[in-house]
Amino acid sequence: MKIPVIVIGGPTASGKTQLAIEWALKLNGEIVSCDSRQIYKYMDIGTAKPTLEERRLIPHHLIDIIYPDEVMSAGEFQKLARKCIEEIYARGKIPLLVGGTGLYIRAVIRDIDFPPKVDEKIREMIKEKIKEKGLSNVYRELLEVDPVTASKISPNDEIRITRALEVYYATGKPISFYRRGIDIDYPKYDIVYFVLNPPRDLLYKRIEERVDKMIQLGLIEETKHILNMGYSPGIPSLQTLGYREIIKYLQGMYDLKSAIEEIKKETRRYAKRQLTWFRNEIRVKLISYEEVKNAFCKIARYRQ
RNA sequence: GGGGACGUAGCCAAGCGGAUUAAGGCGGCGGAUUGCAAAUCCGCUAUUCCUCGGUUCGAAUCCGGGCGUCCCCU
Numbered sequence: 001m002k003i004p005v006i007v008i009g010g011p012t013a014s015g016k017t018q019l020a021i022e023w024a025l026k027l028n029g030e031i032v033s034c035d036s037r038q039i040y041k042y043m044d045i046g047t048a049k050p051t052l053e054e055r056r057l058i059p060h061h062l063i064d065i066i067y068p069d070e071v072m073s074a075g076e077f078q079k080l081a082r083k084c085i086e087e088i089y090a091r092g093k094i095p096l097l098v099g100g101t102g103l104y105i106r107a108v109i110r111d112i113d114f115p116p117k118v119d120e121k122i123r124e125m126i127k128e129k130i131k132e133k134g135l136s137n138v139y140r141e142l143l144e145v146d147p148v149t150a151s152k153i154s155p156n157d158e159i160r161i162t163r164a165l166e167v168y169y170a171t172g173k174p175i176s177f178y179r180r181g182i183d184i185d186y187p188k189y190d191i192v193y194f195v196l197n198p199p200r201d202l203l204y205k206r207i208e209e210r211v212d213k214m215i216q217l218g219l220i221e222e223t224k225h226i227l228n229m230g231y232s233p234g235i236p237s238l239q240t241l242g243y244r245e246i247i248k249y250l251q252g253m254y255d256l257k258s259a260i261e262e263i264k265k266e267t268r269r270y271a272k273r274q275l276t277w278f279r280n281e282i283r284v285k286l287i288s289y290e291e292v293k294n295a296f297c298k299i300a301r302y303r304q
Numbered sequence: 305g306g307g308g309a310c311g312u313a314g315c316c317a318a319g320c321g322g323a324u325u326a327a328g329g330c331g332g333c334g335g336a337u338u339g340c341a342a343a344u345c346c347g348c349u350a351u352u353c354c355u356c357g358g359u360u361c362g363a364a365u366c367c368g369g370g371c372g373u374c375c376c377c378u
Contacts, residue, residue, distance in 0.1 A: 012342075037342055047342080073339035103341050114339045123340095152336090157345045160337085167339090179338060241342040265331085270342050276335060 002190040003089045006299055008098040009034075009105060009278050010196030011271035013206040017050050019196065019292065020098040024058040027094045027302050031060045032084045034099030034108065037240050038063045039072050042226050045219045046242040048210065061088075068226060068237040075114035078107040085189070094302050102277035111187045115178040118170040126162050126169075138165065146174035186283070192299050195278040197286040207267045211242075215260060220246055241266050 006023065010016050020031050033039075037047040041064045050060055061084045066072060081097070081104070088095040097105060106112065130138050139161055143150040145168050153160045167175040186193075198206070223246040227233060233247045242263050249259035278284055287295050 035342085036340090071340065074341075075339035078339085101341065103337070107338075110338090112338055117339075154336090154345050157336095159340065159344045163339080175338085236340055236343075239340090239343065244342090267342080268332095272333080273335095273337090274342090277337075277341090280335085280337095 002188070003085060004094060004302055005085060005109065005189040005191055006094065006096045006302070007105060007109065007191060007193040008096060008196065009102065009193065009274075009281075009284065010100065011203060011274040011278075012048070012100050012267060013210045013271070014196040014198055014203060015206075015289075016098050016100065016196055017048075017054065020096050021050070021054055021058050023296065023299070024094075024096050026296070027096075027299070028092075029058070029094035029096045029302075030088045030091075031058055031096045031098055032081055032088070033060055033062045034077075034081065034097050034101055034104045035063075036072065036077075036101040036104060037237075038099075039065050039077075040068050040237050041066065042068060042222070042229070043237065043240065043243065045214050045217045045222045046240065046246075048214070068231045069235050071236060073114075074103050074107040075117075077104045078112070078114070081108040082188075100274055102274065102281060106281065109186050109188055109191055109193075111185075113178065115167045115171060115175060118166045122166045122169050123162060126165050130158065130162070135161065141165065142168075146176055148176040149174060191283075193281070193284045194295055195281075195284045195286045196292075197275070197278075197288060199288075203271060204268055207271060208264055211260060211264045211267060214242065214263075219243075220249070223247060224250065241270055 006027070006029070008016050008020050008023075023029065024031055035047070037043060038049050039062060040047070049063055054060075055063070062077075062080060065080070085095040085097070085108075097108060099105065107114075126138070135158055136155060139150065139153075139155045142153075142161055142165050146164055149164045150161075153164065155161075164175045167173075167178070219242060223243050226238070226243075227247070227250070231238065233251075238244065238247060245254065245259045245262045245266070248254050249256055254262065279286070285295065
């Protein structure tokens with residue numbers, strides 16, 4: 001028998017946290033956060049983590065699991081989340097997978113096998129090569145060793161070109177080899193996948209309010225604090241929306257007002273990207289706030 | 305009342321008679337996304353240049369009237 005898993009996705013500021021807690025209480029569930037930023041310690045305000053009270057009310061997993069200078073990946077996350085889900089279920093509770101990182105959710109619930117871990121040195125080597133020979137030449141190289149993947153990637157997409165090439169060098173096989181036979185079904189668990197989909201104007205309003213609130217709560221101080229601990233402003237975790245702009249403000253590249261405007265704008269765009277992802281994810285149920293109650297009926301059978 | 309400047313997409317803005325089928329930026333919208341994903345990347349977004357008329361083979365570009373905005377003088 002497959003383990004039942006309730007998935008709640010949705011764009012940032014759509015109210016996932018609150019809904020998840022509400023449902024977890026009703027279902028006797030526990031929450032597995034599926035958020036690529038809330039995994040970081042110290043980054044609390046800017047990632048809108050659930051409060052300590054909320055976490056006391058319902059156990060939340062996979063929050064605060066690594067330090068800002070550590071790196072998480074979809075593959076690593078997949079393992080961690082699956083372990084959580086199994087443990088929760090073994091405890092006689094219902095796992096709720098909730099968050100805004102669509103790729104992480106997909107990695108957990110679909111049957112995706114990621115290529116084996118690649119030595120950091122290989123990536124460094126490729127980055128060096130890009131610096132020396134230029135991205136277009138490195139892209140041409142990918143075109144030769146893995147034309148299938150290359151044709152799907154933009155010649156400007158440095159991150160994906162690097163990845164495809166590093167997998168090729170590390171394993172001798174094109175990354176497209178590892179993508180074959182991916183099942184688009186949900187073979188792993190018994191999934192009910194909801195996506196919160198508020199009207200665009202309401203969502204944007206909520207984003208504005210949330211960003212203002214983050215500033216009030218001390219996003220600037222939090223950023224300073226992380227920097228003071230010795231973390232470099234250049235590390236991937238600090239490229240996170242919000243922290244990135246505040247760092248620029250602290251460096252004098254923005255005045256505060258512009259920084260805040262920039263965060264709002266970028267958050268809107270981020271929400272849009274999330275919606276694109278969720279909209280095109282298979283077998284999801286997009287629900288408005290009005291439909292939330294009705295949606296719960298579909299999962300009420302799990303109530304104990 | 306007199307003089308001057310200007311009026312190009314939601315906003316900013318280039319073009320100043322024919323390589324324009326009207327640059328570019330911002331914003332907006334859509335999409336991709338398989339071990340960095342709150343990252344990264346891609347696409348779309350003015351059949352028309354305030355308006356009416358004129359000059360011309362040809363006008364956003366020149367001329368005139370109208371409307372509007374701004375500045376200066378009185």
